[in-house]
Amino acid sequence: MTAFTEADIRAGATSQSFERGSSYHHSGAVSDVVRRGNVLTAQVAGSEDAPYEIAVTLLDDGGIGSATCTCPYDWGGYCKHIVAVLLTALHEDAIAVKPELDTLLAGLTEAQLRRIIRAVAEDEPALVAAIEQEIEWLKTTPVAGTASTAPAAHSITFDVAAIRREMRKDFRQVASRGGGSGYSGSYWDDDEAGTIDPDEVLGPHREVAQRLLAAGDAAAATDVITAMIEEWGAGIADLDEWIAEANEDMFSETALELGVLLAEALLSQDFSPEQRDQWLARVEDWGEELINLDIVGTALDQWWDYPQLAAAMQGEITEQGAWAGEAPDFADELTLARLRILERQGRTQAYIHLAEAEGQIGLYVNMLARSGQVERAVAEARQFIQSPAETLSLAQVLVEQGERAAALAVAGHGLDLAGQESKTALARWTVTLAQGADDPALALVAAQTAFTSSYELADYQVVERLAGAESPLGRLSHWPAIKAGLLEQMEHSTSYHKVDIYLHEHMLAEAMAAVDGPFYSSDLDRVIQATRAEFPDWGIRKCQRQAESIMNAGKANAYDRAVAWVRTAHDIYLLHNRGAEWQAYLAGLLETHARKYKLVPMLRGIQ
Numbered sequence: 001m002t003a004f005t006e007a008d009i010r011a012g013a014t015s016q017s018f019e020r021g022s023s024y025h026h027s028g029a030v031s032d033v034v035r036r037g038n039v040l041t042a043q044v045a046g047s048e049d050a051p052y053e054i055a056v057t058l059l060d061d062g063g064i065g066s067a068t069c070t071c072p073y074d075w076g077g078y079c080k081h082i083v084a085v086l087l088t089a090l091h092e093d094a095i096a097v098k099p100e101l102d103t104l105l106a107g108l109t110e111a112q113l114r115r116i117i118r119a120v121a122e123d124e125p126a127l128v129a130a131i132e133q134e135i136e137w138l139k140t141t142p143v144a145g146t147a148s149t150a151p152a153a154h155s156i157t158f159d160v161a162a163i164r165r166e167m168r169k170d171f172r173q174v175a176s177r178g179g180g181s182g183y184s185g186s187y188w189d190d191d192e193a194g195t196i197d198p199d200e201v202l203g204p205h206r207e208v209a210q211r212l213l214a215a216g217d218a219a220a221a222t223d224v225i226t227a228m229i230e231e232w233g234a235g236i237a238d239l240d241e242w243i244a245e246a247n248e249d250m251f252s253e254t255a256l257e258l259g260v261l262l263a264e265a266l267l268s269q270d271f272s273p274e275q276r277d278q279w280l281a282r283v284e285d286w287g288e289e290l291i292n293l294d295i296v297g298t299a300l301d302q303w304w305d306y307p308q309l310a311a312a313m314q315g316e317i318t319e320q321g322a323w324a325g326e327a328p329d330f331a332d333e334l335t336l337a338r339l340r341i342l343e344r345q346g347r348t349q350a351y352i353h354l355a356e357a358e359g360q361i362g363l364y365v366n367m368l369a370r371s372g373q374v375e376r377a378v379a380e381a382r383q384f385i386q387s388p389a390e391t392l393s394l395a396q397v398l399v400e401q402g403e404r405a406a407a408l409a410v411a412g413h414g415l416d417l418a419g420q421e422s423k424t425a426l427a428r429w430t431v432t433l434a435q436g437a438d439d440p441a442l443a444l445v446a447a448q449t450a451f452t453s454s455y456e457l458a459d460y461q462v463v464e465r466l467a468g469a470e471s472p473l474g475r476l477s478h479w480p481a482i483k484a485g486l487l488e489q490m491e492h493s494t495s496y497h498k499v500d501i502y503l504h505e506h507m508l509a510e511a512m513a514a515v516d517g518p519f520y521s522s523d524l525d526r527v528i529q530a531t532r533a534e535f536p537d538w539g540i541r542k543c544q545r546q547a548e549s550i551m552n553a554g555k556a557n558a559y560d561r562a563v564a565w566v567r568t569a570h571d572i573y574l575l576h577n578r579g580a581e582w583q584a585y586l587a588g589l590l591e592t593h594a595r596k597y598k599l600v601p602m603l604r605g606i607q
Contacts, residue, residue: 003062009086012064013078021083030088037100038065039159040089044081046071054085057159065157068165072173154215158208160227167228170201171235196247198254201235202228209261216344218268225262232258233290251289256330259292263299264337268344276300295330299337312357313342313350321357331358339363362390369397369406378406381413388414392426395433404437412442415449424453431462440466451486455495457504460486499523503530512538525568532572543569544585551589556598563602570606 010018024030024044031051033042038058043051057065064086073079078086089095105113121127205228212221236244236251244251266279283296302309312322321327322335335358342351348371355364361384368377381394391414398407411430415423427450434443444466451459463486467479487505490498499520502511508531515524524546528539547565550558566589573582586603593599 003059004064004086004090006087006090008064009078009083009090012067013080013083014076017073017075017078017080018083020080021078022087024080024084025087030084033085033088033095035089035095035097038157039100039162040085040095042085042088044069044084046081052081054081055162055165056082056085056089057157057162059157060155066159066162066166068162068169070169070172154212154217156208156211156215156217156220158212158220158224160223163205163208163224163227164231167201167205167231167235171231171238196243196250198250198257202232202254202258206257206261209265213265213268213340214344218265222262222265222269225258225265229258229262229286229291233286236290255288255290256292256295256333258290259295260330260333260337262291263296263334264340266296267299267304267338268341276303292330294328295334298328298330299334309338309354313347313354315349315353317353317357321359322354332360335360343367361385362387362393365390365394366397369394369401369403372401374398374401374403374406378410381410385414386417386419388417388421388423388426391417392429395426395429399433404433408433408437408439408442411446415446422453423449424459427453428459431466448482448486452489455490455493455497455501457497457500460501460504496520499527503527508534528568528572532575536572536576536578539572540569543572551593551596551599554596556596559596559599559602562599563606566603567606 009021013021029045031043031045033040035041038060040056040058042054044054045051053070054068056067059065067078067082067086069079069081071079071081073081108116117131121131205224209221209224209228212218212224232254236247239247262283266276271279277300280297280300283291283293283300287293304310306322308320308324309322312318321331323331335354339351339355339360342348342354348367352364352367352371355361355367361380365377365381365385368374368380377394377398381391385391385394391410395407395411395414398404398410408430411426411433414426415430417423427446430446431443431450434440434446444463447459447463447466451463453459463482464479467482483505487501490501498514499511502508502514503526508527511523511527512531512535514520515527524542528542532539543565547562547569550562550565555562566586569585570582573579573585586606589603590600593603
């Protein structure tokens with residue numbers, strides 16, 4: 001039985017796909033609907049001679065998991081063929097429930113299996129090549145169940161076959177549309193035709209692998225990652241040469257990402273030296289263009305008993321860290337993978353030592369705090385952390401640990417850090433924490449830091465409130481002095497938010513001067529609106545200049561914008577009882593542009 005509803009199907013498809021899919025369902029285009037366990041397969045007659053093949057993986061509770069179709073649809077959500085199959089399954093129309101493959105094969109003898117394979121291969125010659133490839137993979141794949149740890153219990157569902165089908169479909173779409181320039185679908189960068197976005201192809205499956213790793217099921221994660229790598233390799237091998245050349249840099253970056261992911265999955269398991277050699281041979285067969293051989297090879301070679309690594313994890317900290325010689329370019333990526341593993345395994349002290357040895361100071365002090373070593377974490381942070389972002393991360397961990405006083409001390413130190421990195425996020429967070437801890441002095445300092453990092457109106461108003469007459473500091477308002485300092489700093493900055501502050505303070509002359517510069521044209525209209533009562537001539541001139549530049553150039557498709565500027569000028573004229581001047585200006589426009597038949601009625605229509 002299915003657990004999804006028609007509303008679920010609608011939610012996963014565009015309205016057009018749903019309506020067309022419903023028509024396919026009612027017209028009988030769906031055939032050969034078979035359910036084997038949680039996998040639903042079917043065929044749908046379409047515009048091609050051969051029917052489209054659909055595969056839907058259902059969740060354990062009967063809901064919709066993944067769904068693929070061999071059609072080229074790529075506009076988001078389910079295609080009409082998937083919708084038709086889901087509607088058929090929902091209404092249980094002619095669904096054949098058959099045993100899963102494992103059940104079918106159970107109990108068969110070797111001779112019977114050979115006979116079946118030969119018979120199927122005779123009808124499907126391409127199957128022989130697939131079998132040959134599977135045999136090669138089998139030779140280099142560690143035998144399942146040899147790891148010392150049992151698979152983790154979790155509720156994460158995945159289907160390796162569905163992942164392979166989906167990635168093949170992705171690459172078919174790339175290949176079918178890659179010949180034309182300017183394609184702007186999901187797999188191409190809008191500004192550069194021919195550029196593949198690996199996040200679109202690999203992202204959903206990478207997320208599944210990462211969730212499996214986080215759940216402690218490294219073996220299942222390895223299966224997912226292996227499928228990703230193999231299908232990625234097959235897909236890019238079939239690309240046109242010009243597409244491959246356009247994506248060389250991306251392929252190199254993706255090879256590193258896949259290498260880090262696989263290294264983490266392998267390092268999370270208990271493999272013997274022989275099994276590690278098997279994996280190394282398999283990775284080498286994939287090739288360096290597909291996966292970063294250096295990082296995976298280093299992980300398999302060093303494993304966890306590499307002398308320098310083992311010493312570092314035991315607290316023997318040297319200048320070389322966890323490396324015997326110069327650290328490779330991928331040292332940080334491999335270290336972070338190892339740290340994630342150590343954290344999942346609860347090896348806190350080894351994590352702390354390795355993070356310290358490898359200079360991962362932010363992670364090092366955070367784990368110190370989580371392990372209860374608060375004083376040491378604060379002292380190390382004061383000495384070594386130079387990043388406001390890392391400071392904020394530690395302060396948040398300290399709050400989670402119930403150490404608010406320590407968090408305030410760390411945050412206050414972070415506000416004093418020099419450097420170009422923005423302190424806005426840290427400062428805003430500190431304002432809230434300091435107010436909650438009844439520390440108005442720190443809150444005021446943090447608020448000023450937030451403003452001088454962002455120059456945004458909201459931060460300015462926080463300072464105004466904290467330093468104003470109602471300030472909890474218990475003194476007379478010292479806002480005027482602070483305000484003067486903030487405005488002076490803003491004046492010498494390159495902030496794009498100056499007009500917001502000037503209008504808030506009714507500093508109209510400064511606002512007008514700002515929009516006369518090259519970077520504030522988008523603020524012109526609201527400055528005109530703010531100054532129309534006190535500086536009408538300035539606003540009228542600005543409106544006229546904007547409108548006339550469009551009209552004089554004959555930009556007919558922009559006449560509506562020109563007329564909007566003229567209308568604003570009209571409103572300012574009338575606000576100051578200068579109707580005669582308005583009429584004279586309008587008459588001049590009508591005379592100048594009398595032959596612009598689209599523009600003249602628009603100008604006459606201004607009321």
